[in-house]
Amino acid sequence: MPQPNALINLLGLTELQMIKFVRIQRWPDYRAGQILRWLYQRRARAITQMTDLSTRDRLTLTELATIHRSTHCTVLTSQDGTRKLLLTLDDGMTIETVLIPDAARLTLCVSTQVGCMLDCGFCLTGTMGLHRNLKSYEIVDQVLTAQDQLAADERITNLVFMGMGEPLANLDALATAITCLTNKSWGLGWSPKRIIVSTAGLASRLKEVAALGVNLAISLNATTEEQRRDLMPAVSEIASLKSLLAACRRYPCAPNRRLTFEYVLLAGVNDRPADAQRLVKLLRGMRCKVNLIPFNEFPGSRFHRPPGRDVLHFQSALREAGIDVFVRKSRGRDVLGACGQLGEHSAGRESVTLTPIESRC
Ligand code: SF4
Numbered sequence: 001m002p003q004p005n006a007l008i009n010l011l012g013l014t015e016l017q018m019i020k021f022v023r024i025q026r027w028p029d030y031r032a033g034q035i036l037r038w039l040y041q042r043r044a045r046a047i048t049q050m051t052d053l054s055t056r057d058r059l060t061l062t063e064l065a066t067i068h069r070s071t072h073c074t075v076l077t078s079q080d081g082t083r084k085l086l087l088t089l090d091d092g093m094t095i096e097t098v099l100i101p102d103a104a105r106l107t108l109c110v111s112t113q114v115g116c117m118l119d120c121g122f123c124l125t126g127t128m129g130l131h132r133n134l135k136s137y138e139i140v141d142q143v144l145t146a147q148d149q150l151a152a153d154e155r156i157t158n159l160v161f162m163g164m165g166e167p168l169a170n171l172d173a174l175a176t177a178i179t180c181l182t183n184k185s186w187g188l189g190w191s192p193k194r195i196i197v198s199t200a201g202l203a204s205r206l207k208e209v210a211a212l213g214v215n216l217a218i219s220l221n222a223t224t225e226e227q228r229r230d231l232m233p234a235v236s237e238i239a240s241l242k243s244l245l246a247a248c249r250r251y252p253c254a255p256n257r258r259l260t261f262e263y264v265l266l267a268g269v270n271d272r273p274a275d276a277q278r279l280v281k282l283l284r285g286m287r288c289k290v291n292l293i294p295f296n297e298f299p300g301s302r303f304h305r306p307p308g309r310d311v312l313h314f315q316s317a318l319r320e321a322g323i324d325v326f327v328r329k330s331r332g333r334d335v336l337g338a339c340g341q342l343g344e345h346s347a348g349r350e351s352v353t354l355t356p357i358e359s360r361c
Helices: 015-024 030-041 055-066 136-149 166-181 203-212 225-231 232-240 241-250 273-283 308-320
Strands: 074-079 085-088 095-104 103-108 111-117 130-133 158-161 195-199 216-218 260-263 288-294 322-325 357-360
Touching: 015 030, 030 136, 030 195, 055 085, 055 308, 074 136, 085 136, 111 241, 111 273, 158 322, 166 195, 195 203, 203 216, 203 241, 216 273, 225 232, 225 241, 232 241, 273 288, 288 308, 308 322
Parallel strands: 103 158, 158 195, 195 216, 216 260, 260 288, 288 322
Antiparallel strands: 074 085, 074 357, 085 095, 095 103, 111 130
8 A cells, every 4th residue: 555644646546555545544345446437447646526425535535645747748630530649747757659540440659658768779769768657557548548539429339558668568557557458347457459569579478469459569679589589689689579479379268369470571681582481480370460561660760661563572472371461551651650759759859849739738
């Protein structure tokens, strides 16, 4: 429990901690559920909004506790409808969350760290370094705040943990956040099937994702140890390509699920026919699909986006080998909101000129 004399952050309490808290106040246990529903299902920002608590209990609660939500949100809207949310945290740090519309889907890409300790060469976030891990309530707040942004006829359909940071490097907070997101009685009631956690390759922690019941994506991007060391040096120190793929083969995938491999295509680097052939061999026999992501360029990057025809050739080679393969559309590139582009507007950076529509809330 939080320290005495400090205001307790209600959003930072687990269900058990909330029950303990209401018992200390000599309130009935059901009060815990009431408060939790206000926090998650009704997205209350103030205790005074909790109108099914008596005035006296609300007053008591106000003296003891508070609700820590992000303090500020700036929305950058891309020409393709993608919305990048820049959220300011309690300590002034900024994180990025992206709402991506696509046909019937509205996907929210969620961050788990401020910056990232890994330094994947094709990713802008990696150039920031790691500032800190997000707390579980800061992860959930991204979903709550994105919901605040929606029009009356919009609903988020998918959650992907592919924003800033390596989710498996902040696993405890991620697991607590997923509990809040999936709890049906007081939480947001998300089906774990609609949640994807993506890792750069922390092989020893994959099985812990299985325990969360969500889907797993692996950011692969290379077909030889040497290539992966060049593109993803930090994570290659932690686990080789061989040990990562071995962990993927051991992964206890539920019968109706499959792994997703993400593969960022870099012109002349990993997009050649020989790369496609090696990828086919590496994935042989695995229940999986592959998402190809043509590189999204950012200032200062040494890589280039491959031409469309090379992307299609790569896709065909995989498809002919019987692999389910999709080319991910690049969304939100004009607001640096596409895959690998997050971070330019965040902690410790000079802001770029914002040409797309900017609004604040
Ligand atoms: S790709 Fe993911 S793991 Fe790699 S640097 Fe970027 S945020 Fe970190």
